[in-house]
Amino acid sequence: MAQLSKRISGILGEGKSGWEVHFEAISRKRAGADIIMLSMGDHDFDTPDATVEACIAALRSGHHHYTDLAGFAELRAAMARVSELSTGVATLPQNVITTPGGQGALFAATQASLDVGDHAIVVGPYYATYPGTLRLAQADYTVVQASAEDDFEPRRAALEAAVTPRTRAMLINSPNNPTGAVYSRRTLEEIARFCIDHDLWLISDEVYWTLAGGEHISAASLPGMEERTLVVNSVSKSHAMTGWRAGWLRAPAPVVASLTNLNLVVTFGLADFVGQALVRALSNDWGVAEIAATYAKRRQAMLAAFQGMAGAVVRGSRGGMYIMLDVREVEPDGQVFAMGLLDTEKVAVMPGESFGEAAAGHVRISLVQDDAVLAEAAARIRRYVEGLARHAATPVLGAAQ
Numbered sequence: 001m002a003q004l005s006k007r008i009s010g011i012l013g014e015g016k017s018g019w020e021v022h023f024e025a026i027s028r029k030r031a032g033a034d035i036i037m038l039s040m041g042d043h044d045f046d047t048p049d050a051t052v053e054a055c056i057a058a059l060r061s062g063h064h065h066y067t068d069l070a071g072f073a074e075l076r077a078a079m080a081r082v083s084e085l086s087t088g089v090a091t092l093p094q095n096v097i098t099t100p101g102g103q104g105a106l107f108a109a110t111q112a113s114l115d116v117g118d119h120a121i122v123v124g125p126y127y128a129t130y131p132g133t134l135r136l137a138q139a140d141y142t143v144v145q146a147s148a149e150d151d152f153e154p155r156r157a158a159l160e161a162a163v164t165p166r167t168r169a170m171l172i173n174s175p176n177n178p179t180g181a182v183y184s185r186r187t188l189e190e191i192a193r194f195c196i197d198h199d200l201w202l203i204s205d206e207v208y209w210t211l212a213g214g215e216h217i218s219a220a221s222l223p224g225m226e227e228r229t230l231v232v233n234s235v236s237k238s239h240a241m242t243g244w245r246a247g248w249l250r251a252p253a254p255v256v257a258s259l260t261n262l263n264l265v266v267t268f269g270l271a272d273f274v275g276q277a278l279v280r281a282l283s284n285d286w287g288v289a290e291i292a293a294t295y296a297k298r299r300q301a302m303l304a305a306f307q308g309m310a311g312a313v314v315r316g317s318r319g320g321m322y323i324m325l326d327v328r329e330v331e332p333d334g335q336v337f338a339m340g341l342l343d344t345e346k347v348a349v350m351p352g353e354s355f356g357e358a359a360a361g362h363v364r365i366s367l368v369q370d371d372a373v374l375a376e377a378a379a380r381i382r383r384y385v386e387g388l389a390r391h392a393a394t395p396v397l398g399a400a401q
């Protein structure tokens with residue numbers, strides 16, 4: 001075989017990915033073990049019927065053809081309306097471009113803002129595809145670790161320490177995967193000031209905006225930020241459409257105009273029938289309130305079930321689909337903890353290490369099962385943590401002398 005490009009062979013970096021626990025859990029489940037899967041970021045329910053019916057109707061009425069590269073007019077208008085709601089910033093169809101999911105928007109944003117050899121700042125813990133997306137843009141990056149003690153919100157001093165003369169962009173995600181952190185207005189204002197002072201693009205991943213557990217604040221709405229903020233959006237989480245691969249980037253109109261050329265050579269636009277269903281789903285907010293209420297209820301129940309647990313404490317976890325459990329008191333290595341939990345209690349969670357060093361010694365618990373299963377999972381996790389805590393507290397014979 002001829003040699004692959006370094007660009008492609010280097011997308012995944014070195015080291016463990018943390019997915020080992022997840023894949024091990026899947027293979028044990030297939031073999032018949034009673035495993036509760038809380039390791040993925042996909043809903044346990046399907047897309048709302050109305051959206052599915054709209055797609056079937058589109059297919060039956062001949063929407064089988066190429067569409068406009070950036071998205072057809074009605075679709076961009078529907079996306080612009082939702083962007084205006086989510087960011088609080090007046091948004092025209094010329095400010096949005098369709099992408100295959102939020103991941104496609106991340107790809108477009110990094111390609112638009114970074115040249116080969118440029119540098120970016122990423123806040124950790126981060127969504128697992130960020131490093132690979134930046135490597136594909138052939139950019140360098142520094143991870144600024146937001147600490148568990150700060151509820152996983154980054155601080156300006158740490159950002160200043162990471163900036164270099166080659167820094168062109170910063171990537172943030174609030175509400176956050178994996179931590180569930182929802183950045184305060186103060187934190188976002190600090191980030192905005194930092195980007196303005198260093199003339200940076202801000203790539204703001206807001207795919208969980210409907211799950212903020214309260215008001216969602218977009219960095220794009222802060223003074224001086226609209227012109228430098230590239231907002232990543234998607235219907236995967238908000239509208240329960242993960243498998244439809246639909247999203248968009250909200251950006252200044254000249255950025256969108258240039259990215260239309262990227263769509264020419266990468267996607268050639270979204271699938272026609274998917275776009276037609278999206279117009280209806282976005283215009284009617286199908287599923288949005290129900291999905292948000294479902295996760296809010298699950299989060300509250302899980303937090304209540306963990307209250308007063310000896311040996312572990314919840315960090316961040318104000319929004320999104322996840323709860324982050326700090327288990328450092330009983331086990332410094334999240335991967336070891338997650339594997340032990342799988343072996344002992346048959347619950348699969350993601351080791352925090354998969355999302356960068358700041359989440360080491362944590363595990364991410366996805367709220368993607370119904371209430372009864374989540375209650376059972378919470379009881380098993382608590383039993384496991386408290387067992388470890390008791391073990392750690394038991395004096396080793398003779399050690400006291």
Ligand SMILES: Cc1ncc(COP(=O)(O)O)c(C=O)c1O
Pocket residue numbers: 041100101102103104127173176177205207233234235236237242246247
């Ligand atoms: C923070 C974050 N950004 C982007 C994505 C990608 O979403 P999509 O399915 O729309 O590509 C995900 C998916 O889990 C995510 O968690």
